Amino acid sequence: MENKVTREIFPRDARKSYGLVELMKGSAPIVKKEPEDTVYTWPHLIMIELICALLVTAGLIILVQFVHAPLRSLADPSTTPNPMRAPWYFLGLQELLVYFDPWYAGVVLPGMIIVGLMTFPYVDTNPKGVGYYTFSERKFAVFNYSFGFALWWVTIVIGTYLRGLDWQWYWPWSDHLVHMNPALVTLVPLHIVFVNLLHVSKDVGKALCDVLFFAYFAIGMAIPYFFMRKFYDAMGGARYFVFMIFFLSMMGVGLKIVLRLLFNIKYIVVTPWINV
Amino acid sequence: MLENLKEKLTKSQVFRSIFRHGFPDNDMNRAYVVFSNVFLHIHPVKVRRSALRMRYTFCLGGITLFLFIMLTVTGIWLMFYYTPYTGLAYNNIQDLQFVIFGGNLMRDLHRFAAHGMVLFVWLHMTRVFMTGAYKAPREFNWVVGVLLLVMTLILSWTGYLLPWDQLAYWAVTVGTKMASYTPFIGQNGPWGAQLGFLPTNDIMFMLIGGTVVGQNALIRFYVLHCVVLPLFVTVALAVHFWRIRKDGFSGPL
Numbered sequence: 001m002e003n004k005v006t007r008e009i010f011p012r013d014a015r016k017s018y019g020l021v022e023l024m025k026g027s028a029p030i031v032k033k034e035p036e037d038t039v040y041t042w043p044h045l046i047m048i049e050l051i052c053a054l055l056v057t058a059g060l061i062i063l064v065q066f067v068h069a070p071l072r073s074l075a076d077p078s079t080t081p082n083p084m085r086a087p088w089y090f091l092g093l094q095e096l097l098v099y100f101d102p103w104y105a106g107v108v109l110p111g112m113i114i115v116g117l118m119t120f121p122y123v124d125t126n127p128k129g130v131g132y133y134t135f136s137e138r139k140f141a142v143f144n145y146s147f148g149f150a151l152w153w154v155t156i157v158i159g160t161y162l163r164g165l166d167w168q169w170y171w172p173w174s175d176h177l178v179h180m181n182p183a184l185v186t187l188v189p190l191h192i193v194f195v196n197l198l199h200v201s202k203d204v205g206k207a208l209c210d211v212l213f214f215a216y217f218a219i220g221m222a223i224p225y226f227f228m229r230k231f232y233d234a235m236g237g238a239r240y241f242v243f244m245i246f247f248l249s250m251m252g253v254g255l256k257i258v259l260r261l262l263f264n265i266k267y268i269v270v271t272p273w274i275n276v
Numbered sequence: 277m278l279e280n281l282k283e284k285l286t287k288s289q290v291f292r293s294i295f296r297h298g299f300p301d302n303d304m305n306r307a308y309v310v311f312s313n314v315f316l317h318i319h320p321v322k323v324r325r326s327a328l329r330m331r332y333t334f335c336l337g338g339i340t341l342f343l344f345i346m347l348t349v350t351g352i353w354l355m356f357y358y359t360p361y362t363g364l365a366y367n368n369i370q371d372l373q374f375v376i377f378g379g380n381l382m383r384d385l386h387r388f389a390a391h392g393m394v395l396f397v398w399l400h401m402t403r404v405f406m407t408g409a410y411k412a413p414r415e416f417n418w419v420v421g422v423l424l425l426v427m428t429l430i431l432s433w434t435g436y437l438l439p440w441d442q443l444a445y446w447a448v449t450v451g452t453k454m455a456s457y458t459p460f461i462g463q464n465g466p467w468g469a470q471l472g473f474l475p476t477n478d479i480m481f482m483l484i485g486g487t488v489v490g491q492n493a494l495i496r497f498y499v500l501h502c503v504v505l506p507l508f509v510t511v512a513l514a515v516h517f518w519r520i521r522k523d524g525f526s527g528p529l
Binding site (some may be wrong): 037038039040041042043044045046048049051052053056057060061063064067068069070071072074075076077079080085086087088089090094101102103106107108114117118120121122124126127128129130131132133134135140141142145149213271274 | 299303305309310316319320321322323324325326328330332335338339342343346362366369373380381383384385386387388389391392394402405406407408409410411412414415416418419420425426429432433436439440441442443444445446447449450451453454455457458459462464465466467488489504514525
């Protein structure tokens with residue numbers, strides 16, 4: 001197989017160094033690198049950035065010809081507007097005040113949203129779906145994000161368009177100047193429902209609610225652990241625990257909204273200190 | 277002749293002292309222009325063709341940065357006409373609306389660029405999530421990004437108070453009232469009263485410098501909005517960009 005070199009065509013010169021050089025299409029030599037599909041930042045990327053900046057500026061200048069920054073009457077601590085609306089990006093949180101007490105909707109939940117967002121890269125162990133858009137390769141992750149995203153934006157839309165006087169529900173065709181009768185809806189804590197339905201004492205009803213609340217988290221934690229072993233094994237204990245706490249809390253928010261809207265449940269768990 | 281003039285200009289001592297290299301019309305100068313310029317050197321000299329695809333990034337992060345720059349420029353402009361005093365703030369805004377040349381334009385631009393920035397941070401975050409770009413080795417940069425989102429929201433919200441109209445006053449009253457419900461350190465929060473927190477010493481009092489939104493709240497929000505938060509955002513942005521380069525790519529970009 002091997003051809004024995006009998007005669008050196010190109011005798012090496014000890015005073016020179018040699019390298020392998022290949023001819024290829026391009027505008028500059030590439031040293032110690034494989035050929036790659038790159039272009040110079042100037043002008044290719046810089047031009048895109050410049051065009052983007054110009055388009056945004058133009059867009060904004062056109063926009064402000066038609067809409068203007070609002071300015072209401074001078075701040076007056078003695079006149080409370082009804083309804084009081086937070087800026088649109090906080091309307092989701094304001095809407096959550098309907099379903100939860102302020103310490104939870106206004107403080108704990110926003111904190112959990114922020115910390116929960118930060119945990120994403122640490123709990124997502126799926127090595128696939130990096131650098132391109134895909135749903136099929138990371139269905140669960142995309143579902144989770146979309147669910148949270150939807151919750152955020154749906155509550156913003158509700159807060160902006162479907163809430164009126166006294167933060168009551170107003171359809172677009174309702175008369176926005178007439179107060180809704182709040183007596184139409186009576187909110188009850190869940191344990192009262194048990195008291196009425198099962199004819200148990202208040203304390204038993206409360207205990208039942210506590211059990212239900214913890215069962216939700218316990219069963220939620222347990223199901224993937226026992227029945228979706230692959231999911232658990234991929235994450236490991238610590239990641240699994242952190243993820244499930246946030247996941248179940250997020251789903252819990254959705255669940256509470258449904259319970260409140262359909263069954264007029266005010267609280268699930270009632271304690272002397274906090275109600276959820 | 278034009279060629280001659282260009283030659284003379286780009287070889288002159290003054291031009292060379294500023295730019296250090298000739299026009300970026302050849303590969304060497306295109307490399308120089310990026311890494312010898314403090315503003316451009318956050319870029320790599322060369323980028324992959326695939327990273328330039330508009331339908332991948334949609335320029336969302338870049339647009340967010342640009343809106344922040346625009347907000348800084350219009351914001352500084354507005355500061356020349358604004359007094360953070362409850363007796364004057366509202367009048368200043370009315371002056372901007374009706375008296376000062378370009379006042380309306382600047383205020384409108386500032387307002388809508390702010391809305392835009394909140395929106396585009398969200399969109400950028402969604403894009404990064406959907407392309408899995410937060411995965412190793414870029415985990416921490418995602419965390420920095422979340423911090424930037426939070427700071428953007430607080431920036432926007434602190435600016436909301438400054439016009440001192442009904443909208444501003446009550447939105448901030450509702451928002452800061454929330455702080456008093458913080459567990460342990462708010463007077464209305466669980467275990468707040470038990471731990472000795474009153475309207476005059478809890479977290480809400482610290483935030484607005486009083487028991488109701490007033491002059492102290494205005495000056496606090498003003499300083500946070502115009503100085504503290506923009507500084508924090510700028511530092512966080514520097515980290516955010518630096519780490520894009522230093523952490524390397526998480527995917528086949």
